[in-house]
Amino acid sequence: MRGIDETATVGVVGAGTMGNGIAQVAATNGYDVVMRDIERALVEDGLDAIDESLGQFVERDELTAAEKEATLDRITGTTELSDLAAADVIIEAAVEKMHVKQEVFADLDEVADDDVVLATNTSTLSVTSIASATDRPEQVVGLHFMNPVPLMTGVEVVTGERTASETTAFAHALAESLGKETWESDDKPGFVSNRILMPWLNEGIRAFDEGVATKADIDRGMKLGTNVPMGPLELADHIGLDICLDATETLHEELGDRYKPAYLLRRKVEAGDLGKKTGRGFYEYE
DSSP states (O other): OOOOOTTOEEEEEOOSHHHHHHHHHHHHTTOEEEEEOSSHHHHHHHHHHHHHHHHHHHHTTSSOHHHHHHHHHTEEEESOGGGGTTOSEEEEOOOSOHHHHHHHHHHHHHHSOTTOEEEEOOSSSOHHHHHTTSSOGGGEEEEEEOSSTTTOOEEEEEEOTTOOHHHHHHHHHHHHHTTOEEEEEESOTTTTHHHHHHHHHHHHHHHHHTTSSOHHHHHHHHHHHHOOSSOHHHHHHHHOHHHHHHHHHHHHHHHOGGGOOOHHHHHHHHHTOOBGGGTBSSSBOO
């Protein structure tokens, strides 16, 4: 298995919220990055998001203008999967659909050198099933970053049925080299984070729908009562209600009715009110 040092190149598949966040953090920590998506417009959107995010760090005096430009210079955007051939590790952050991830990993297995680790940023799907699309399941691991990636310090390392111990250790070391702290989970539905987080969000939505309290008081009560930075409705909007619904449906399918999505969550998604990214979810945004 290939090691990784400060001269390494990190490949990222997906230029959306998670993918561009991972690319930004890798480049900020000195790695050259190749970020790939299927359309040039998606790649450009991802690069623009990184530019804007880095600009906010400059405004807060957490980064200089020169450091921002140097970070951007380390990121190459592409639509060609073959451009990932030179990567020393590849992190997939594609849409949270099993058939999509398996197709991506089958393609990456052909493109990447045999000693390269392939990591998936999946938040609920089976790492073992994703790895089965490759001829290197021992070198496939879950590397679940939290959103927003540049701000959140945690990364969940998920071991599949055939993930080698060396691959798991590599994943911890890689995340730590990006300034993150890690915890480890077996390949069970939802892992540690979403197995616990999604029912919390879901129950907050149910409480609002059933008139237990106003949305503001539900969020305020959880923040003041449990010392979390966001209440469940705020956090669901921030994550994206469509993403919350997908995750909850996966858990419902795997673990039964205690994870059944709240009616109001499904209705919001059907209406296109997905949270902060669409300007409206449980709250309205500029």
